[in-house]
Amino acid sequence: MINRKLTNFKQTNIISIYIGIFLIFLSLIFLFLKSFINIDLLSFLPSSLKLIFYFSSGLLGLYLIRSEKSEIKIIDTINKNSNNNNLNGFLTLCILFLIILVTPFILSWFIFDANFSGNTKDECTGEGACWTYVKVWLNRFAYGLYPNEEQWRINLSFISLAILGCAGFFAKEKFKKYLTLYYVVIYPFISFLFIYFFISGGPIFFDFSYGIIAAVLSLIIGLFVPKKFKFYYFLIVPISIYIYLKYFLFYEELIELGKVNGFNWVETGAWGGLSLTFIVSFFCLIFCFPIGMMLALGRRSSLPVVKFFSIGFIEFWRGVPLITVLFMSAVMFPLFLPEGMFVDKLVMVIIAISLFEAAYVAEVIRGGLQALPRGQYEAAKSIGLGYWKMHIFVILPQALKLVIPGIANTFIALVKDTPLIFVVGLLEIVGMLNMAKTNPKWLGFAMEGYVFAGIIFWIICYAMSKYSYNLEQKYKTDR
Amino acid sequence: MKKIIPQLLTLILIFLIIGFFTFNANVNMSNRGMEFGYSFLKRAASFDIQFSLIEYSRESTYARAYLVGLLNTLLVAFSGIIFATFLGLFFGIARLSPNFLINRFAGFYVEFFRNLPLLLQLFFWYYAALRVLPLPHETEGFNNFYLTIKSLYTPSLVWQNLNIFLYLLIFAILLVFIVKNYLKKIQEKEGRQYPIVYISILILIIIPSLSLIFGISTFEVEYPVYKQLSKSSGTFIGGLAIPPEFISLFLALSLYTGTFIAENVRAGIEGINKGQKEAAASIGLNRKQILNLVVLPQALRIIIPPTTNQYLNLTKNSSLAAAIAYPDVVLVFAGTALMQTGRAIEIVSITMFTYLSISLSISIFMNYYNKKFSLTEK
Structure with missing residues (x-):
């Protein structure tokens, strides 16, 4: 008072x-x-x-x-x-x-008080940050130990993949229905080809390039083929173009070219820096989502074997830290492979992280499936849809819409987990920082490096969370 | 019953995969002359561990080394959980404040630390922030606390008969539970409220301190003392030395997890309908009663399950200790011990089983909690 x-x-x-x-x-x-x-x-x-x-x-x-x-x-x-x-x-x-x-x-x-100019440590005289360090090492932070003269391959593949990725937004109304197929099947496949044969390199690239050329050519021509003959067209033409290209047209010239001008093989141990962060997160994102979806469906399945397998699988991966999973893939998994078989480190890491994150995605999606009212299932069944049709056309579109924030959080967690691949000896940007830090010429600039990497990661993760928020708002429907 | 074939196929597939891997492992191990078994746990470990809560020396067994690692993991996880909860509560409530500055400050904290990889934060604290600290001979200290590049030296308590004190503490905790139930029963009978919180705090303070008052268990404070080793170097002796690995791990884990807990707290408080508070006020409850009897029970129901999940994440994330050489279970066991013995399968499986059992026990607790406290209506 x-x-x-x-x-x-x-x-x-x-x-x-x-x-x-x-x-x-x-x-x-x-x-x-x-x-x-x-x-x-x-x-x-x-x-x-x-x-x-x-x-x-x-x-x-x-x-x-x-x-x-x-x-x-x-x-x-x-x-x-x-x-x-x-x-x-x-x-x-x-x-x-x-x-x-x-x-x-x-x-x-x-x-x-920071220094921006110069190329050596001695020019960092100010009290503040030494951005010269970041400037000098920028190339390594971005590309790892990838040879300098080959770096255009990474740039080119990233740019073309980005363009291909954006293609969906500009697609005409006519092709909109194929978008899901494009993003789920075709785009990952193309990116795999790009990464494997372009960034990895090697003459084998040309062998596969025939396939890509054949596929693209036949697709373009296929647009003008009357609907009646389309099935037969796609049955016959791509393969014949492929055979024609491979065995008749450029065969000898290209083999020669491949030997002379072909890309040098760059082993995955040399990949690194920010580009490796992108590659690992990109593939893990692509792979963990469908696996997680299947696990979520499996966990709610009425078949006991499938159900208990899914539960065990999910609980196992969710119960262990990622670092032990990577340890396992590095030291234990090679023992389980047949003699003489060798799996590339990068491939192993991508598989491990994908399986790990898939368990988390599965739990998120399960939450969405549980939140749907039973009436949706019953309505879908009553119009005669089977299990798969019911899930693909009725249940999953609604459930996924509900769990956009959760999935986005999992994806952000995935991107933040990528630095852990240092366990198997792959150096993405944080690993490169640690390497640069111990370079005798550049001792004592740990702070600058971590701040630099922090800014990059922060921008990526913040952008992802804002984008997911936009998606959530866009697909929000009152129910 | 008609779906038996797909299930059988799945089973066969799973067994085939497992069988394939086991077969390969057998072949590989016999080729390399390795044998499977956990007997190595009894052998002497013959490596040093920098930081240990229990007695450990080079002669100790691998099992002992594992225990040291496990205790270190639990120590950092436990202290991290406490500090993260504190941070989460503070910033979660601050984010709901009508005060523009506080609100934004809390929002900044959450968005900043949540969007940075934990490993990067860990490296930042360990390799950048804590490296700016002075050397032992340059430090001035603050009330017998010396923060140096080598360790944080603090006064420590040297106990006599600590176990009696601890037994009394456990007894006090049990007594609190009994008294609480008893008072609740009386309250239901008589309709009068008793200050349960104050009574329990009193019990918790008085009973253990009895042992101190009667001089059964005593403690002395031991201060760290500077000792000159040579002209330009020295060290502190006595007291408690907390290594920088622990400090950076503790800071990184709690600051990172605190953001998630803050979001949980915010969601929990926001999740309560305004009508609930108004209804409680309209039946004549005062502010404290509204908070204790209406808001908190409902908010906690929303807050606790995801927060337990975050505690679990923190415990699992503490395995990043391996990156900065804090001797936790991963570094000691999956790192050093694995390198020495080469028993990949046994050691990785023990390490994974450790984390699995921690997280499974927490999820069993969660299920119990959800069953007990979930709304029974609907």
């Missing part, structure tokens, strides 16, 4: 508001001057009293301007949301002080 009276009393007292504003500005400006321009107007006070001065003047000011209604609009808004009681005012002040104290430090470290 007393408090109430006070505020009522203060409502009329405009002078106290002005004094309050003055006091707040006093404390903020003194602190600002001290931290930004290094002018300490309170140098005559001992340091403990300075702190008391800042807080007491700020708090008193906030207390004085607190009123139910003043004539000034800004003060009313401040009062309403950040100064409605003493605790809130105190926290507000703390955060303001924190911002004022930290900002100049961060700014000077990042920009004003």
Whole structure:
């Protein structure tokens, strides 16, 4: 009650508001001057009293301007949301002080005292960050140990894959119905070919390139073929184009070309940096989703064998940390392969991460399946749909829509998990940072490297979460 | 019954795959002269572990080394869980604050730490942030706490008859449960409320401190003391030395998991209908009663299951310790011990089984909790 009276009393007292504003500005400006321009107007006070001065003047000011209604609009808004009681005012002040104290430090470290020029460590003389380090090592951070003169292969494949990936957004209405097929089957296949034969390289590329050329050519021509003959057309023409290309047209020339100008084989151990992060997350994303979907369906299946297998599988992968899974794939799995058989490290890592994340995706999708009302299943059955048709056309589209945020979270977790592949000796960007850090020429710049990688990862993950939020809003339907 | 064929096929497929792998493993191991068995656990480990809660030396067995690793894992997981819960509660509530600055600050914390890979944060703390700290001979210290590049040295308690104190503590906890149930029964009978919280806190404080008052168990504070080794180097002796590996792991794990817990807390509090509070107020409950009897029980029902999941994630993520050489179960066992003995299958399976049993026991607890506290209507 007393408090109430006070505020009522203060409502009329405009002078106290002005004094309050003055006091707040006093404390903020003194602190600002001290931290930004290094002018300490309170140098005559001992340091403990300075702190008391800042807080007491700020708090008193906030207390004085607190009123139910003043004539000034800004003060009313401040009062309403950040100064409605003493605790809130105190926290507000703390955060303001924190911002004022930290900002100049961060700014000077990042920009004003930082070094950007030069190519050697000696040119980093400032107090702040040495961005020269990042600049010099940028190539390694992006491509790992991939040979410099071959890096255009990575660039080209990423650009073309990005263009192919965006193609779906610009597809005409006529092709919209094939989009799912494109993204689920064709696009992963094309990207696999790109990564395997283009980035990996080797003369074998040409052998497969015939197949791609044949497929693309026959698809383009196929658009003009009357509907009646389409089936037979696609049965015969692609293979004949392939055979023609391979055995009649360019055979000898291309073999020669492949030997002379063919891409050098770059083993996966040399891949690294950000491009490896992209490759690993891309393939794991593609593979873990369908596996997870099947596991989710399996867990809700009425067949006991399938059900218990799925439960066991999911609980196993969810119960162990990813790092032990990678350990397993590195040291234990080779023992389980037939003699002489060798699986590439990268392939093994992709399989391991996909299976691991698939278990999480499965649980997310199961949540969506459980949230659907039983009527949906019954309605789908009553119009005579079988198990697969019911799930593909009725259940899954609705369930997946419900769990977009959960799936996005799993995917973000996947991207954040990729640095763990250092366990098997693959160095993506964080691994490369650790390698660069121990280089005798560039000791002592760990901070810059981690900040740099942090910015990149943060942008990727934040963009993913915002995109998933947009998707969620787009597909939100009232039910 | 008609679906027996697909099931049989699945079974056969699974057995074929397992059989294939087992066969290969047998062939490979016999080729390399390896044999399967867990007898190596009894052999002497003959490697050192930097940080251990129990007595351990080079002569100890592999089983002992495993125990050291397990205890280290549990230690970092437990302390991380406590701090992460604190952070999560604080920032989760702060995110709902009407105060613009607090709200944004909490939002910044959540978005910032959630979107960075945990491994990167771990490396940042270990290789970048904690490397700025002074050397032991340059540090000034703060109230007998010395934060140096080598360790954080703090005063430690040297106990006499600690076990009696601990027994009394356990007894006090049991007593709290009994008293709580008893008071609830009385409350149901008489309709009067008893200050259960205060009574339990009193019991928890008084009973264990009895042993201190009567001098059965005593403790002394041991302070770290600086000892000069040479002109420009020195170290601290005595007290408790917390290694930087532990500090960075602890910070990274709790800051990272705290963001997820904050989101859970926020979702839990937001998930309660405004009408619930208004209804509670309309039947005459005061603010504290509304919070304790209406808001919290419902919010906790939403908050606790995903938060337990986060605790589990934190425990599993503590295995990243292997990256910065904190001797947890993965580093000690799947790292050093595996390298020495070469028994990949046994060691990896033990490590995985450890984590599996932790997470399965937590999920059994979760199922129990869900059954007990889920809404019975609908």
